[in-house]
Amino acid sequence: EPAIATFRLASGRVTRSHQLMACLAASEILATHPRVDHRRIGATGVSLGGWLSTQTALLSDRIQVVADFGRKTLLVHDGTTVENFQGIRDLCHILPGMHGLCERNLLALACCPHTLLAGHGKHDAESERDGPTHFQKLFASQYAALGQRKDFEYLAHGGGDTMPADEVINYFRQSLALDAK
DSSP, X not given: OHHHHHHHHHTTOOHHHHHHHHHXXXXXXXXXXXXXXXXXXXXXXXXXXXXXXXXXXXXXXXXXXXXXXXXXXXXXXXXXXXXXXXXXXXXXXXXXXXXXXXXXGGGHHHHTTSEEEEEEETTOHHHHHHHIIIIIHHHHHHHHHTTOGGGEEEEEESSSSSOXXXXXXXXXXXXXXXXXX
């Protein structure tokens, strides 16, 4: 991944932006399907897919509900100085402007119009350690401050770095007021 991301970045093509454009295109294609209500679409993903689902929702009016699972990557930890900064290990998160946001935790104000289910698996050691501390409490308090606390839930499920499909489907059905068929 670092070699590919670096090569594409050097050639003026950011891999991450292509992935996001593909997600936006997919949401447009999905919205035209005859069995899809284009006003009630949810996006979900694990790890990088969680980032992509959140960012797709921020850029597309099609997405109303997001379920974001996996480690809530921190690009810059508290207490980081120039001397102890070791770089960003996961180059898949490089997107123009992303470093200005610093970390996904700071997206709460932008996310708030969307109903959001976030979470992680208890058997993913890094997510179990960082998820509740750096993400859950911050988003809950920011959604509450914006009068939208009911639109944010956090789920620590029994798996690893996965998405609990049944829980997400039920959350989408409830949030989008769909019949539980």
